[in-house]
Amino acid sequence: MIEDAGQIFSTFKQTAQGGAPLYLQLKKSIEDAVNRGLIGPGDALPSERDIALKADISRVTVRKAVQDLVKGGVLVQRHGSGTFVAPRMERVEQSLSRLTSFTEDMARRGMSVRSQWLDRGLYAPSPEEMMVLGLSSNELVARVARLRIANDTPLAIERAALSARVLPDPAAVAASLYATLQTGGNRPVRAVQRISAANLGEEDSRLLEVAPGVAGLHIERISYLASGKVIEFTRSIYRGDAYDFVAELRLSEPGNIGDRP
The missing domain is CATH 3.40.1410.10 (Chorismate lyase-like)
Known part of the structure; x- marks a missing residue:
């Protein structure tokens, strides 16, 4: 896990806005961080519990955002190891x-x-x-x-x-x-x-x-x-x-x- 990842979630509660569901806002924040290179392929995300505490949101919200990103291929989950940014794959x-x-x-x-x-x-x-x-x-x-x-x-x-x-x-x-x-x-x-x-x-x-x-x-x-x-x-x-x-x-x-x- 890298320091930038923790910073992303700490500032999320300050940047979250009304309107869109929180899980979609969190999902976009993580996607933006990946696209900007703040977290790169192979980097580990904090646990759901840590993300929820830093972002001041529920673990259910975190889980839904993470699951959507896994389905979209942005993140990968490895049993017993955690959640990671997916490797950039050349087709x-x-x-x-x-x-x-x-x-x-x-x-x-x-x-x-x-x-x-x-x-x-x-x-x-x-x-x-x-x-x-x-x-x-x-x-x-x-x-x-x-x-x-x-x-x-x-x-x-x-x-x-x-x-x-x-x-x-x-x-x-x-x-x-x-x-x-x-x-x-x-x-x-x-x-x-x-x-x-x-x-x-x-x-x-x-x-x-x-x-x-x-x-x-x-x-x-x-x-x-x-x-x-x-x-x-x-x-x-x-x-x-x-x-x-x-x-x-x-x-x-x-x-x-x-x-x-």
Whole structure:
């Protein structure tokens, strides 16, 4: 916690005006302080109790202002640690025309990448995994789930499923799943992705360090070998405030039926 933060709340009761609800006035004061650089990314705010005492307002008012700022991405709350100014995040653009791994994609941008493992193991397949991967009920599925982190910012949760015949030892996956698949001659060459909007649940928002219910991107990818065989079924959640997916569109050849007015 920095000295400027305490000063902001000490002077709030002198600058508060009638009309707008107090929580909105407090919210604006904090936003202004962040925008002016009085408190910067990573700086801790005083506790709700301390803010209420300094600003001479109720803790309920403080909590409502802070929750609004967390939902807006201005602040982040870390369980057991407190409330902090959110890091300034440069949005990441990913092309929809290129099939790359997260590790490769971030490396091209000069970003340091690491993963937090959530799951690596062999399981009985779900009905959906059986259908997509073409598995029988007596086969096993390899599941690899990771929190993907770039420049110390959690960006995505990836949950991949593959046939255990392709990936008999999920623990062998290190930095890149695709690098592991390439070693065995099973790297996918094309994929079909479906992207939809999603409001993040409690667990996913905790991992991505955003407020529950904020907008995210749900991405379902089915990847194929050159033979046309499905090799990978991945369901991912990406932060909506950090990712832009970009597609290039071209006019079809003149004369196509679909092009005629």
